[in-house]
Structures are given as C-alpha cells and as structure tokens.
Amino acid sequence: MALLSVNDLTMRFGGLVANDRIGFDVEEGAIFAVIGPNGAGKTTLFNAISGALTPTSGEVRFDGQIITGRPQHAVAGAGLVRTYQLVQLFADLSVRDNVAVGFHRVSRGGVFAALFRPGWARAQEAHVAEKTRDLLEFVGLSGVADMPAGKLPYGQQRLLEVARALAAEPRLLLLDEPAAGLNTQETAALADVIERINGRGVTVLLVEHDMSLVMKVARRIVVIDFGRKIAEGSPAEIKVHPDVLAAYLGGTEAVADDGAEPAHA
Amino acid sequence: MISRVSTSTDRPWRALLPVAVVLGVMAFGLTSSGYVVTVIGFAAIYGIFCTGLNFFMGYTGQASFGQNAFAALGGYGTAILCGNHYWDPLAAFLVSMVFAGLVAYLVGLPTLKLRGHYLAMATFALGLITYEISIEWNGLTQGYMGISGIPPLGVWKFELANEKQMLVALTLLMLLGVWISVRLRDSRFGRALRAIAGSExxxxxxxxxxxxxxxxxxxxxxxxxxxxxxxxxHFVGFISPEVFGAAMVIQSFTMLFLGGIGTTWGPIVGAIMVLMLPEFLRGLKELQDVVYSMALIALLIFAPKGLAGLGSLFARRPKAPVPTPSGAPARAIAK
Structure with missing residues (x-):
C-alpha cells in the first residue's frame, strides 16, 4: 500500500480551478517530486495535502487513513511534516532551539512536567538536546548552534528548516521548493542532504521548480500544468515526455489547442 | 569558532545582572521606611502581573489589552471574600485565581481565534466590560466607592503585621512567580509558546x-x-474600579517593553523602573513628567530589547556566521 495516496483532488478558488482531479501514489521509501511551471498549482496541491487548505473535493490518504480536512497540526501529528517555500523559522530563537521545537511531536509533557521536572522529563530533555546536536551536525550547522536563526544566511536557513522538520521524525517529509533562492553549490548540498534523509528511511515528497535538483534526486516525478496532471514517470521518461516539453518550453498553444484548458484564467 | 550570542549558560554574570538589581532593590526596600516600602511593594505586585502578561505577550507573542480584567477579578474576589465574608486570605486568593482562570478559559476559547488588531480590540473590550461591571454592580462591588477594610495578607491565624513583613511576602511570591516563568520557558511547553511567537x-x-x-x-x-x-x-486594604482601569494596561505595557518583553526578569526590572523612576524625579517638580517621558524614550532608543537585555551591551558583538563549506555538510550520523 502506498504511504501517501492522493485521489481526484480538486481545489477550486471561486472560478479558478487550481488543482483539477489530481491523483498519484507515493510509495514508502520513495523520493517523489511534483514539478510544473510557475502557477501550475504545485503549492496549492502541497497545502491541500498538508492540511493547510481543505480541498474542494477528492481525498488524501496517509498510511491508509483519510487526512483530508484534518487540522494541520493533526496531519503533522500523524507523521506528515512539511517545510515552507518561504522559510518559516523561529527567527528570535537560537538555531539549537529551532531544532528542539521540532521534537514537539515525538516528546510529551506540559506545564506540570515543566514545573516539577520528574525524572522522565529530565531524561527527555537530555535526549532532545543530544538529538538536536546530532541533527545540526547532520546538516552541517553545528558551528552556528547558538546564533539566532534569523541571522543565518539563506542557504543555512533552508538547511535548518529541514533539520527542524527531521526532528519531528516524519514518515513523510514534504519539501516545498527547497531549492528556491539557493545557488548551485547550496542546491548540490541540499540534494545531498535529501538523499541522506531518504537513506534514513524517510519518504520524501518535494515540490520543486529547479529541474537540476529534481532530476538528480527524484525517483518518480509527477508533472502538473495549469492544475492538471500531465505526466508521471521516472526522470528519464519525464525528460522526453512531449507534453512536459511543451509545458516547459513555452508551448502554451500546444496545450491550449487540445481544448482542455478551462482553468487557465 | 564563532563567538556565541549571550545565553544564560555561557556568561552567567550577565544573566545574573537583572537578578542582582531586583534583589538589591528589595533589600533597599527592607532597610527603608514608609513611602519607599509602599512603592517597592507595588513594584513587586506589578512585577507579578507583568510576569504573567509576559507569558502571553512575550513568549507567545500575542496582544492582550484586557489583562486588567483578571486583576480586577482577583482584587474583588479577595476584597469581597475576605472583607465581607471573613474568609481566610489564602483561600480567597486561591478561589479568586481559579475563578479568573476559568473566566480566561471561557473567554479565550472564542476570542483567541482572533489575531493581531482584532485580538487586541476584543481583549480591550474585556477590560472595559469588567470595569463597567465593577462600577455598576453596586450590591457586590460598592461601585465607585470601592471596598475598604480588607485585612492584610496572612495564613490562618498568622497575619502579616506591618508593611515590611508584607514586602518580604510579596518579594517571595514574586520570586516564586519568576521561578515558574523560568521553568516553563525552558521546557517543551515554553518552546511551543515561543515557536508560536516566531511563526504560527x-x-x-x-x-x-x-x-x-x-x-x-x-x-x-x-x-x-x-x-x-x-x-x-491585601497590601493597600482598599480597592476601587479605578485601580484596575485602562491605566493599568498602559502602565504594564510600559513595564514590559521597558524591562524586556519575552525575557524572564525583564517584567520585574520594568515594573521596578517604571514605579521608582518618578520617585527619583520628584525633586524636579513641574518638569518631572517631561524628564520621566524623556527617560522612557531614551531607554527605548538605547535599549530597544529592554533593560534586561542591557547586559549584552557588555558582550563582544557576535560575528557574522561563516557559511559552511557548501556541499560538504558533516556526514556524521548518516546511516
């Protein structure tokens, strides 16, 4: 059974159909990418999967459970953790604390545990501190652990966001345009990190505009254009798919010509 | 090696500066008499109030203009239960707290769905409503007259006889309040609050x-x-609606921002500063308010993160982070 299953997902904003009956399955252990030109509806799809938006129709199943319409923190609680296209860090918190917050899902304790610090709470804090160090090392940010997160250069902010998401021990990690704003070097570093994350057993779904990153890391790709899925396959198949070429090489007439273009407003 | 930004662990003396200031002022209060003791007592009480407000406005980053409503619930709860019904102060104290907490829960459920300006307006309304009730419900609150003859703080038959004993009790309670604030801040719970302030x-x-x-x-x-x-x-022995009016909101905001919002000792430092500063300026007579305002503005310009953050002025400036050699993040725990 697929870990994530998107079925007939439609997202309508008034007259605009941002996602039109999109469906695909992400197998456990995959690195799966959703690509498409600007405005294709990638981020909307992403928001609908992660619970930030409730789709107009269709359903999203995660590990067999329907998660459509659940609040976002509950979706995250189930093990589906996302990052944002525009980095959303806790700017005033230190790099270390940013990652520590990430452990929220996999730790417990409220006001009473904080006040009286029973043995298990102290052990948990020590565990969080240790795992935080490990994660910072994993993404190469150990040297800046005490910096306020907002002071990091952009590339490192991206890595920090990934480390923080990993702290939540996701089963499925959703990365929303992780390479946006990164230079070639930083993108290569990110690709490396994504592959090593996958190597630890985390399924990765990324929405991406940067073809170099996608072609390098993704095993399977879905292409959407004007809200519709136009192709699905391996990177090699996608590279030569005529509809994909048309969409990416500015062949809008080719797409419009087949008369299937009501969503393009 | 990158120089570290101040944290409570690496340079303890700097983190202890606000603590030393607070304890120094309290000690000064104990060796003084009369009016000074009263002012410092108020500072402790406001310190407790602001430490609480700091949870919501500092750690969590939300705006509440109506926290005076809950102070009114506590004040009137104690006044009515102790003054009119001769309850034990501690019992009245706790019952009022539970009641205020319950009201906050019920009011908060719908209100906290609002954000930003709308939340500020709604909470402001809460303060106004409580104020109106305390004026109009004559039978319970004696309206503008207020309630007098409230006994001093005490437990069972032991009563705090004079202002200095009272000040000791207030200081201890204030320190307890700060201790709770510190414990909660550095925990899973506190991290979640501060995460919300950073990005919902x-x-x-x-x-x-x-x-x-x-x-x-x-x-x-x-x-x-x-x-x-x-x-x-308990401290004053008298309350009226004006005590918990909108002025309380403005004063507590000044304290919070002046002392350092989101820091653990900032609210206390702010409370002491805002209440003591006018006393030092008393000799200036008609210029007092002008100098006071100028001092506040100067502090906000030169210590925008509040007085509790002033210690960091003595720190070496953190250098800009050195980008890691890209493409080669440590492979330490890649499995």
Whole structure:
C-alpha cells in the first residue's frame, strides 16, 4: 500500500480551478517530486495535502487513513511534516532551539512536567538536546548552534528548516521548493542532504521548480500544468515526455489547442 | 569558532545582572521606611502581573489589552471574600485565581481565534466590560466607592503585621512567580509558546496545536493577574474600579517593553523602573513628567530589547556566521 495516496483532488478558488482531479501514489521509501511551471498549482496541491487548505473535493490518504480536512497540526501529528517555500523559522530563537521545537511531536509533557521536572522529563530533555546536536551536525550547522536563526544566511536557513522538520521524525517529509533562492553549490548540498534523509528511511515528497535538483534526486516525478496532471514517470521518461516539453518550453498553444484548458484564467 | 550570542549558560554574570538589581532593590526596600516600602511593594505586585502578561505577550507573542480584567477579578474576589465574608486570605486568593482562570478559559476559547488588531480590540473590550461591571454592580462591588477594610495578607491565624513583613511576602511570591516563568520557558511547553511567537504556520507544521497553547498562555497570564489583584487588595486594604482601569494596561505595557518583553526578569526590572523612576524625579517638580517621558524614550532608543537585555551591551558583538563549506555538510550520523 502506498504511504501517501492522493485521489481526484480538486481545489477550486471561486472560478479558478487550481488543482483539477489530481491523483498519484507515493510509495514508502520513495523520493517523489511534483514539478510544473510557475502557477501550475504545485503549492496549492502541497497545502491541500498538508492540511493547510481543505480541498474542494477528492481525498488524501496517509498510511491508509483519510487526512483530508484534518487540522494541520493533526496531519503533522500523524507523521506528515512539511517545510515552507518561504522559510518559516523561529527567527528570535537560537538555531539549537529551532531544532528542539521540532521534537514537539515525538516528546510529551506540559506545564506540570515543566514545573516539577520528574525524572522522565529530565531524561527527555537530555535526549532532545543530544538529538538536536546530532541533527545540526547532520546538516552541517553545528558551528552556528547558538546564533539566532534569523541571522543565518539563506542557504543555512533552508538547511535548518529541514533539520527542524527531521526532528519531528516524519514518515513523510514534504519539501516545498527547497531549492528556491539557493545557488548551485547550496542546491548540490541540499540534494545531498535529501538523499541522506531518504537513506534514513524517510519518504520524501518535494515540490520543486529547479529541474537540476529534481532530476538528480527524484525517483518518480509527477508533472502538473495549469492544475492538471500531465505526466508521471521516472526522470528519464519525464525528460522526453512531449507534453512536459511543451509545458516547459513555452508551448502554451500546444496545450491550449487540445481544448482542455478551462482553468487557465 | 564563532563567538556565541549571550545565553544564560555561557556568561552567567550577565544573566545574573537583572537578578542582582531586583534583589538589591528589595533589600533597599527592607532597610527603608514608609513611602519607599509602599512603592517597592507595588513594584513587586506589578512585577507579578507583568510576569504573567509576559507569558502571553512575550513568549507567545500575542496582544492582550484586557489583562486588567483578571486583576480586577482577583482584587474583588479577595476584597469581597475576605472583607465581607471573613474568609481566610489564602483561600480567597486561591478561589479568586481559579475563578479568573476559568473566566480566561471561557473567554479565550472564542476570542483567541482572533489575531493581531482584532485580538487586541476584543481583549480591550474585556477590560472595559469588567470595569463597567465593577462600577455598576453596586450590591457586590460598592461601585465607585470601592471596598475598604480588607485585612492584610496572612495564613490562618498568622497575619502579616506591618508593611515590611508584607514586602518580604510579596518579594517571595514574586520570586516564586519568576521561578515558574523560568521553568516553563525552558521546557517543551515554553518552546511551543515561543515557536508560536516566531511563526504560527511553522509551529502547526511541527504538530503544535497553536490554539491550545495560546489558550494555555492566556490562562496562565490570567492566574498571575488575579494573584496580583488579590495581593494589591491585601497590601493597600482598599480597592476601587479605578485601580484596575485602562491605566493599568498602559502602565504594564510600559513595564514590559521597558524591562524586556519575552525575557524572564525583564517584567520585574520594568515594573521596578517604571514605579521608582518618578520617585527619583520628584525633586524636579513641574518638569518631572517631561524628564520621566524623556527617560522612557531614551531607554527605548538605547535599549530597544529592554533593560534586561542591557547586559549584552557588555558582550563582544557576535560575528557574522561563516557559511559552511557548501556541499560538504558533516556526514556524521548518516546511516
């Protein structure tokens, strides 16, 4: 059974159909990418999967459970953790604390545990501190652990966001345009990190505009254009798919010509 | 090696500076007499109030203009239960707190769905409503007249006889309040609150139930406010609607921002500063208010993060981070 299953997902904003009956399955252990030109509806799809938006129709199943319409923190609680296209860090918190917050899902304790610090709470804090160090090392940010997160250069902010998401021990990690704003070097570093994350057993779904990153890391790709899925396959198949070429090489007439273009407003 | 930004662990003396200031002022209060003791007592009470408000406005980053409502609940709870019904002060104190917490919970459930300006307006309305009730419900609150003859703080048959004993009790309670604030801040709970202040979408994406944590911070702030209200009633022996009016909101905001919002000792430092500064300026007569305002503005310009953050001025400036050699993050735990 697929870990994530998107079925007939439609997202309508008034007259605009941002996602039109999109469906695909992400197998456990995959690195799966959703690509498409600007405005294709990638981020909307992403928001609908992660619970930030409730789709107009269709359903999203995660590990067999329907998660459509659940609040976002509950979706995250189930093990589906996302990052944002525009980095959303806790700017005033230190790099270390940013990652520590990430452990929220996999730790417990409220006001009473904080006040009286029973043995298990102290052990948990020590565990969080240790795992935080490990994660910072994993993404190469150990040297800046005490910096306020907002002071990091952009590339490192991206890595920090990934480390923080990993702290939540996701089963499925959703990365929303992780390479946006990164230079070639930083993108290569990110690709490396994504592959090593996958190597630890985390399924990765990324929405991406940067073809170099996608072609390098993704095993399977879905292409959407004007809200519709136009192709699905391996990177090699996608590279030569005529509809994909048309969409990416500015062949809008080719797409419009087949008369299937009501969503393009 | 990158120089570290100040944290409570690496340079303890700097973190202890505000603590030393606070304890110094309290000690000064104990060796003084009369009016000075009263002013410092007020500072302790306001310190407790602001420490609570700091949970909601500092750690969690939400705006509440209506925290005076909960101070009024505590104040009137104590006044009515102790003054009219001869309850034990501690019992009245706790019952008022529970009641204020309950009201905060019920009010917070719908109100905290609002954000930014709308939340500020709604909470402001809460303060106004409480104020109106305390004026109009004559049978319970004696309206503008207020309630007098509230006994001093005490437990069972032991009563705090004079202002200095009272000041010791207030200081201890204030320190307890700060201790709770410190413990809660550095925990899973406190991290969740501070995450919400940083970015609600990110907090949600990490599985934090944002609404629930905001509500928790709001209730905690109300418990502190109620405690401060009760202590005020015992300390002065008299309360009226004006005590818990809109002026209280403005004064507590000044304290919070001046002392350092979001820091653990800032609210206390701010409370002491705002209440003591006018006393030092008393000799200036008609210029007093002008100099006071100028001092506040100067402090906000030169210490924008508040007085509690002033210690960091002595720190070496953190250098800009050195980008890691890209493409080669440590492979330490890649499995």
């Amino acid at each position: 979408p990110a907090a949600r994406a990490l599985g934090i139930d944002v609404a629930r944590y905001k509500l928790a911070a709001f209730v905690i702030a109300a418990l502190y406010a109620s405690a401060a209200g009760s202590l005020f009633a």
